[in-house]
Amino acid sequence: DQQVKQNSPSLSVQEGRISILNCDYTNSMFDYFLWYKKYPAEGPTFLISISSIKDKNEDGRFTVFLNKSAKHLSLHIVPSQPGDSAVYFCAAKDYQFYFGTGTSLTVIP
C-alpha cells in the first residue's frame, strides 16, 4: 500500500509563475520529508527537506510546506524556470525512505 502519494502525474506552468507540487502521506510516524528532482537518465538528486517539527522550510526559489494535521506536503517553486522541468518525487522517512510516484513538471518558456 502506497504510504506516500502524489496524485498529479504531471503539471505544466508558464515560466516566471509559481509551481506547486503536492504530496500526501498516511503514516503519522514519519519524522522527515524530502523532495527529490530527477532528470531523464540520471538518478534523483536531493532538493529540499523538512523535519516534522517544522511547518516550512525555504531554500532560494524552493519552499516546502508541511501540514501535519492534514498529512500533506507541498513544494513551491517561485519563479519557475525552464531548467526546473523534471520529475519531482516526494519522500518520507521513518527508518527507511518511502517515495511517491512522482510529478512531471514542465515549465513553458
Place this chain on the structure above:
Amino acid sequence: KAGVTQTPRYLIKTRGQQVTLSCSPISGHRSVSWYQQTPGQGLQFLFEYFSETQRNKGNFPGRFSGRQFSNSRSEMNVSTLELGDSALYLCASSFKSGTDNEQFFGPGTRLTVL
C-alpha cells in the same frame, strides 16, 4: 568526491534468466539502499545494506536478493526474471543507516526483460 556509480547502465535479459547489478557508493558511505522504479509505482524500496548486513527489507519476493562487500560495494541479484521486473533499478548511498536524512542516488540500471 566521486558519486554513486552503477553498472551496467543498460541490460536486456529474457524471462527465466538471472541478473546481477552492481553499485559502488560514495567513498566513506557505508549504507547502500536499492530501489525499483516503474511507471505509476514510483520508487519502491527493495533493501538496505549497512556494514555488510541487511538492515531493512521491502515487500519484494525472495527472487530479489543482495549483498554488500567489505568495501561497501553492493550487488543486487534477481533470479528467474519475469516481464514485470523490467524497471530502472536505483541504488543510493548514505553515511549512516536509518538515521541519515539524505541519500545520494546513482544513475540507475535500466533492466529490460523480454
